Amino acid sequence: MTNPEYIRNFSIIAHIDHGKSTLADRVLQMTHTIADRDMMEQVLDSMDIERERGITIKAQAVRVMYDADDGHTYQLNLIDTPGHVDFTYEVSRSLAACEGVMLVVDAAQGVEAQTVANALMAMNADLEIIPIINKIDLPAADPERVRHEIEEALAVPADEAVLTSGKSGIGVKDALEAVVARVPAPVGDPDAPTKALIFDSYFDAYRGVVALVRVIDGSISKGMKIRMMASKTVTDVEEVGVRRPANVPVDQLGVGEVGYLITGLKDPSLVKVGDTVTLAKDGAAEPLPGYREVKPMVYTGLFPIDGDQYPDLRDALDKLQLNDPALLYEPESSHALGFGFRVGFLGLLHMEVVKERLEREFDLDLLATAPSVEYHAYKTNGEMLALHSPQDLPDPGMIEHIEEPYLKATVLVPPEFVGAVMELAEGHRATFKDMQYLSATTVDMHYEIPLSELIMDYFDQLKSRTKGYASLDYEYIGYKTSELVKLDVLLAGKPVDALSFIVHKDKAYARGKMLTEKLRAIIPRQMFEVPIQAAIGGRIIARETVKAKRKDVLAKCYGGDITRKRKLLEKQKKGKKRMKNVGNIEVPQEAFMAILKVDD
Amino acid sequence: MTSPTTALYVHVPFCVAKCAYCDFASRTPRVPSELSSYVNAALTETTAWSDRGVLGDVSTLYFGGGTPTLLGDGLVSLLAGILERCGLRADAEITVETNPETTTPEIVSALRDAGVTRMSLGVQSFDDDVLQTLGRRHDAATAQSVARLLAGSGMSAALDLICGVPGQSMESWDASLRRAIDTGAGHVSVYPLSVEEGTPLCGSVDAGCVPEPDPDLAADMMLHAAKVLSAAGMVRYETASHARPGQESRHNTAYWTGVPYIGIGPGAHSMLPAGEFDRIARAEGWYDHPWNLVPGTSEAARVRFSVAEKIEDYLAASLRPPLVAVILTASEVAAEDVMLGLRMVEGVDVALVDNAGLTGVLAELQADGLVERAGERWRTTERGWLLGNEVFGRVLEAG
Numbered sequence: 001m002t003n004p005e006y007i008r009n010f011s012i013i014a015h016i017d018h019g020k021s022t023l024a025d026r027v028l029q030m031t032h033t034i035a036d037r038d039m040m041e042q043v044l045d046s047m048d049i050e051r052e053r054g055i056t057i058k059a060q061a062v063r064v065m066y067d068a069d070d071g072h073t074y075q076l077n078l079i080d081t082p083g084h085v086d087f088t089y090e091v092s093r094s095l096a097a098c099e100g101v102m103l104v105v106d107a108a109q110g111v112e113a114q115t116v117a118n119a120l121m122a123m124n125a126d127l128e129i130i131p132i133i134n135k136i137d138l139p140a141a142d143p144e145r146v147r148h149e150i151e152e153a154l155a156v157p158a159d160e161a162v163l164t165s166g167k168s169g170i171g172v173k174d175a176l177e178a179v180v181a182r183v184p185a186p187v188g189d190p191d192a193p194t195k196a197l198i199f200d201s202y203f204d205a206y207r208g209v210v211a212l213v214r215v216i217d218g219s220i221s222k223g224m225k226i227r228m229m230a231s232k233t234v235t236d237v238e239e240v241g242v243r244r245p246a247n248v249p250v251d252q253l254g255v256g257e258v259g260y261l262i263t264g265l266k267d268p269s270l271v272k273v274g275d276t277v278t279l280a281k282d283g284a285a286e287p288l289p290g291y292r293e294v295k296p297m298v299y300t301g302l303f304p305i306d307g308d309q310y311p312d313l314r315d316a317l318d319k320l321q322l323n324d325p326a327l328l329y330e331p332e333s334s335h336a337l338g339f340g341f342r343v344g345f346l347g348l349l350h351m352e353v354v355k356e357r358l359e360r361e362f363d364l365d366l367l368a369t370a371p372s373v374e375y376h377a378y379k380t381n382g383e384m385l386a387l388h389s390p391q392d393l394p395d396p397g398m399i400e401h402i403e404e405p406y407l408k409a410t411v412l413v414p415p416e417f418v419g420a421v422m423e424l425a426e427g428h429r430a431t432f433k434d435m436q437y438l439s440a441t442t443v444d445m446h447y448e449i450p451l452s453e454l455i456m457d458y459f460d461q462l463k464s465r466t467k468g469y470a471s472l473d474y475e476y477i478g479y480k481t482s483e484l485v486k487l488d489v490l491l492a493g494k495p496v497d498a499l500s501f502i503v504h505k506d507k508a509y510a511r512g513k514m515l516t517e518k519l520r521a522i523i524p525r526q527m528f529e530v531p532i533q534a535a536i537g538g539r540i541i542a543r544e545t546v547k548a549k550r551k552d553v554l555a556k557c558y559g560g561d562i563t564r565k566r567k568l569l570e571k572q573k574k575g576k577k578r579m580k581n582v583g584n585i586e587v588p589q590e591a592f593m594a595i596l597k598v599d600d
Numbered sequence: 601m602t603s604p605t606t607a608l609y610v611h612v613p614f615c616v617a618k619c620a621y622c623d624f625a626s627r628t629p630r631v632p633s634e635l636s637s638y639v640n641a642a643l644t645e646t647t648a649w650s651d652r653g654v655l656g657d658v659s660t661l662y663f664g665g666g667t668p669t670l671l672g673d674g675l676v677s678l679l680a681g682i683l684e685r686c687g688l689r690a691d692a693e694i695t696v697e698t699n700p701e702t703t704t705p706e707i708v709s710a711l712r713d714a715g716v717t718r719m720s721l722g723v724q725s726f727d728d729d730v731l732q733t734l735g736r737r738h739d740a741a742t743a744q745s746v747a748r749l750l751a752g753s754g755m756s757a758a759l760d761l762i763c764g765v766p767g768q769s770m771e772s773w774d775a776s777l778r779r780a781i782d783t784g785a786g787h788v789s790v791y792p793l794s795v796e797e798g799t800p801l802c803g804s805v806d807a808g809c810v811p812e813p814d815p816d817l818a819a820d821m822m823l824h825a826a827k828v829l830s831a832a833g834m835v836r837y838e839t840a841s842h843a844r845p846g847q848e849s850r851h852n853t854a855y856w857t858g859v860p861y862i863g864i865g866p867g868a869h870s871m872l873p874a875g876e877f878d879r880i881a882r883a884e885g886w887y888d889h890p891w892n893l894v895p896g897t898s899e900a901a902r903v904r905f906s907v908a909e910k911i912e913d914y915l916a917a918s919l920r921p922p923l924v925a926v927i928l929t930a931s932e933v934a935a936e937d938v939m940l941g942l943r944m945v946e947g948v949d950v951a952l953v954d955n956a957g958l959t960g961v962l963a964e965l966q967a968d969g970l971v972e973r974a975g976e977r978w979r980t981t982e983r984g985w986l987l988g989n990e991v992f993g994r995v996l997e998a999g
Binding site for chain 1 (some may be wrong): 609664764791792794815816818819822839840852855856861863867868869870871904906926936940943968985986987988989990992993996997
């Protein structure tokens with residue numbers, strides 16, 4: 001055990017792409033935690049998808065030993081947090097394990113929406129904030145302006161901001177010195193009953209669930225009998241250790257230390273992020289504050305293109321969930337698409353990442369329906385139905401009113417784009433709350449917006465209308481009543497359940513019309529004519545037609561052409577694999593997402 | 601060793617210039633000597649095939665391209681050299697493809713005297729605007745006089761026409777068909793234009809300089825062609841081919857009826873029964889080369905292959921182990937025979953389809969109005985001709 005005086009626990013927080021993971025890499029290299037020859041880009045982002053997309057999805061913790069200028073060797077626990085708003089809860093739990101943060105701001109981009117959101121989270125957790133102005137070697141770097149923005153937007157004194165370049169390593173030592181000097185040492189009672197926070201967990205096929213923990217009081221050692229306070233699970237400690245970044249077993253984790261804990265439990269739902277670990281007998285009276293159940297915000301139907309892959313999809317979801325307890329799913333059957341799952345996600349990025357992992361790591365061809373939110377339908381008899389799919393909406397006659405989730409959205413944008421942001425908000429049923437100039441170049445705007453509008457193409461549009469300058473952050477604020485109706489889509493006269501969606505009454509006509517037009521362009525000509533209709537209740541509000549295909553022939557078919565033709569037909573067959581047969585109509589996958597691409 | 605009847609194809613991979621829509625194996629000769637190098641290489645390859653014993657009973661010989669007549673007198677000596685090397689049937693069909701700008705009265709009579717029985721002329725259109733869109737080097741007037749020359753040469757004359765060209769009207773198409781009939785040619789092939797990736801035409805369409813072909817108009821043109829040509833006594837015998845009785849292409853019919861064929865030249869394909877291929881491959885030591893055919897693969901029923909795709913490779917050495925091979929199993933062969941049979945107006949025998957296990961697929965195609973039962977044969981319908989990929993694709997997929 002290390003004397004807490006020589007322990008520093010800190011996180012690196014940043015807006016996406018501001019260089020967090022690269023900076024973490026340099027810290028690992030400088031402290032010789034990882035030999036130069038083993039260094040690969042973004043060590044802490046261990047999933048292929050994380051590396052490819054340059055994002056962090058899972059929290060990570062690594063212990064490094066740092067020889068500071070004061071002559072002492074410090075144990076630094078670096079907790080890398082997910083940078084995306086979908087994973088806010090994970091970020092908040094990671095921060096709860098720290099005493100300080102490096103707040104990384106890109107020297108050219110300046111303060112952005114998630115910089116503000118992350119900084120506020122760190123302040124609320126009472127953490128020491130060390131501003132880091134990163135990428136100072138960029139030609140467009142303007143540290144003075146960024147310093148000013150940090151002070152204005154975040155009210156964080158920035159005169160002691162550290163200037164770094166994660167790429168070249170400039171200033172990394174200064175940043176570590178600042179951590180040692182300014183982040184408080186952890187404080188806890190070594191003699192009190194054990195209290196440790198689970199801030200992340202993952203599943204290991206051989207060892208079961210591995211929890212990442214931070215000890216607050218007391219200690220955890222091998223063989224100890226412990227209890228998870230929220231899940232009320234009692235178990236033995238099989239192994240404790242630290243991550244450097246590979247797991248290294250130790251005898252004990254003491255006050256202030258960060259490490260991992262293996263109990264042999266195989267069920268991830270028993271080892272929850274945010275839960276408190278204590279002694280099975282005479283344990284702590286109160287758990288650590290802040291625990292909550294993680295709830296999905298966005299739901300989508302996932303269906304195998306080839307119906308035979310349904311059992312494979314179920315197995316794959318089971319396996320992914322072991323590492324991702326926020327992933328919820330239940331079987332769903334669709335007339336159009338057959339058997340699949342309704343899957344709940346924390347947000348759109350989470351959804352994309354999961355779908356990509358299912359297709360890549362489990363070799364599945366999947367079709368995703370347009371994402372939906374959880375609607376609350378109150379029936380005339382007072383009963384409330386939580387709907388994850390538009391198909392579950394009862395007959396309008398039975399509904400008293402419907403509520404939908406709302407968000408508080410924060411948009412940071414240069415002043416010249418304020419008009420564009422306002423206009424976009426209006427088209428997405430957002431209510432303007434207030435705005436404030438953070439600096440001459442940045443305006444901070446606040447809206448209330450239905451989540452269902454945000455998961456339409458709001459973010460893409462925001463980026464394109466502001467030439468990429470706007471940044472967005474949001475938090476959930478609760479349910480509000482809305483005038484919502486279900487819009488059905490019929491192909492060749494038959495309703496296709498997987499294409500229906502819930503929409504605000506005032507927008508139903510416009511969206512119905514745009515969607516049928518989009519579908520006409522997406523659905524290829526078939527052997528017969530295919531009418532496309534949009535309907536509310538039984539009333540048709542829009543109609544388009546895909547004409548029957550009349551000619552599809554390659555006339556030449558001589559010696560070598562036969563080989564060519566075979567190849568071509570095989571290529572076409574592959575193309576068809578990406579289509580779903582709805583009745584006898586071949587519908588491309590993108591049709592089910594078309595509603596997201598409908599412009600207002 | 602007695603060989604089965606064989607069709608022999610000779611690919612001449614050179615053209616004066618590449619047409620805008622063409623993605624076939626051809627190019628302009630880099631130096632004039634390439635042409636004579638090619639003739640030597642092709643003769644070397646022919647000798648090899650002759651020695652392998654598969655050219656003893658050749659029923660049809662076809663010079664395609666490219667533009668075979670670009671070889672000029674070289675073509676006459678190539679033909680003579682090939683005739684020396686193989687056993688050609690007395691009644692064999694010998695076809696030469698040509699185009700209007702390389703067809704002179706001299707070469708026509710030279711070829712006829714050397715034994716050529718059939719000339720196939722790439723007219724494509726008798727409309728100068730359409731010819732320009734296609735990037736052809738000739739005009740309508742030249743095409744017409746050359747077509748008449750061929751029709752009166754004593755050889756059988758075949759013309760190719762293309763429909764569905766961007767900017768081509770139904771009137772223009774009708775006029776081309778009628779002028780083709782007027783030349784006295786005995787055979788007309790009708791192809792709907794397909795815009796192939798990577799061709800200049802495809803670039804022009806993508807850039808918006810040329811409108812996209814209208815598939816519905818092309819369908820109407822194909823229907824119109826069938827009507828006009830039939831009325832003039834040229835009966836359709838294959839999806840794209842119309843002929844006066846007795847003037848059907850025997851060479852192409854060989855492709856459509858599963859007759860083995862040998863292709864000479866770069867980019868030309870050969871097709872042999874697997875046993876025959878295996879015998880030759882062992883003798884030639886092809887299996888020692890790193891390619892994927894396992895000796896004596898019991899699954900294999902037919903093998904289709906080519907020895908070189910690039911002209912340079914071929915000119916460097918025309919004797920090489922096959923480069924590209926497609927190995928077909930018995931059921932794939934059966935499906936392919938049915939597919940090819942359905943391209944023919946006479947259709948396929950019910951028993952053949954049954955043996956191939958394809959009766960169910962044909963019944964589905966029948967339900968979609970693409971094929972029909974006529975007595976003991978399955979035949980493609982008018983709708984099926986237009987939606988050929990649907991018919992051929994579903995049959996091949998089931999094989």
